[in-house]
Amino acid sequence: MTAAPFIALDRLLAEGRAPDHPVALRAGTVLTFADFAAAAAAWRTCFAAAARTDAALYFEDSFDFAAALFGAWHAGTRVWLPADTLPATRARLDACVGAWAGDVPAALAPRTAAAADWNTLDPDWDGLAVYTSGSSGEPVAIGKRLRQVFDEAATLEQAFPALGPAAVVEATVSHQHIYGLLFRVLWPLAAGRPFATARLAFPEDIVAALGRRPAVLVASPAHLKRLPPNLPWDAARTQLRGLFSSGGPLPAEALPDCRRLLGRAPTEVYGSSETGGIAWRRREDTDEAPWQPLPGVAIRIDADQLWVRSPHLADTDWQPSADRARAEGAGFVLLGRSDRIAKIEEKRISLDAIEHALATDDRVEAARLVVLPGARSQIGAVVVPSAAGWACLDAHGRRAFNTALRDALAGHVEASARPRRWRATWALPVNSQGKTTEAALLALFDPRRPFARLLTRDACQARLRLVADATLPWFDGHFPQAPILPGVTQVDWAIGFGRELFALPARFEGLEALKFQQVIVPGADLLLELEFVPERGQLAFRLGSAAGAHASGRIVFSGSP
Structure with missing residues (x-):
């Protein structure tokens, strides 16, 4: 080819x-440019008839998304891209848009349209709004002129041209975020490279997809740092033509598995929703390497803060990033985010520095800090224990484990600034873009959440240990003389942990x-077993303990995840 x-x-x-040029692959079926143009025309007719200046798009299928996106643009409809369709997200966006299209209730639908002439889009039109990930606060809408994302697709082709025309773009990230939008949809469309319509959710999906044909994998650090070595990577490694990682820092500890299992280190791309792509690096033979600016991007460093001037910005002015950096050769080394400075008891505390200190402890695999809301500022620590950490936790209990980690920080930070509240979990929570958001971290400190430890997990089954602590508010008033855990809480736990572990459909049926x-009863040590059957939209659960079976049932869902 x-x-x-x-x-x-x-x-x-x-x-x-050419009408038969392949644009996308959906479950083995090739979707051509003729299919894409027809679908875009149907969406253009839909948006024109709706006469809405703004619309929100949310699709799981990347081909359907791309057709609706270009159909909206050619109808003069500005597109907003939410990261999810949660009630709070929809309520926030309903104030900005006149309609929704995609995998949501009461959405617009494409209308059959005859083939028609296509005009050139105005690149200076502000036709797109994307959202920040919310990793350091509430997600914020970022308006973009079309030329910003169109020029960035051209920049990516200039920077990384040697991927091969036959390589299909496979992705673990969602096109609803700027990284996935560019790498999974816009760049492939411009370069004439076909893309897979479905997102790869699990390592097993990655192995299967890469083993079928030559491919480029667009991944997040969350996926690349958890590559199970027991899967058949040989065929995947042979077929892989390119590997990208963005959306957050990739730990150096993930590089050996990438090199061994996938045959290469990823090309890492650094940027943000606000700035677009800024720089890239590839750590093929080293664990550290400076970032190199992408073509057309200029950088400067003032008082440790990184400034950017780029065709991907709204204007030609220098713009400060949220990161600190130091110059190294023609590139730079990142030193952490400048907006992750918390003021605790009148002292400025670097959350990045405390996280780094925790990560050097052999009991910790990963750690993230968050400032907890309240009348008095406190730092909460979310820790993923290592094997040694879980052994310590099992042997001495959670209180002793937390105290030991807090004491280990004594040489790094004053006592008043050390984390006051701790949560141990099996993995840092990530969204579909591979981002760990502030909201997801805060949710782990919800007093209604039980202590949970993931024991086993595969694509559709999981086993967790839960502890029904007497301090859980669920026991209050139920019943005063002999408290027991309400049945509705048991079902709620099954749904909540099911959503964390599987891509459950959105609607409870x-x-x-x-x-x-x-x-x-209070203090019970429980085993929660979950089994998800995707084709039926069912989540089966069983709760048991040493005393025997406590509860079981099936929860039925419908719609898209």
């Missing part, structure tokens, strides 16, 4: 490609075969 010509995205439909065999 010969390389397709690169087409600027403002002229993609106006200039066009009902309960089946629900049984409560015996009560759960």
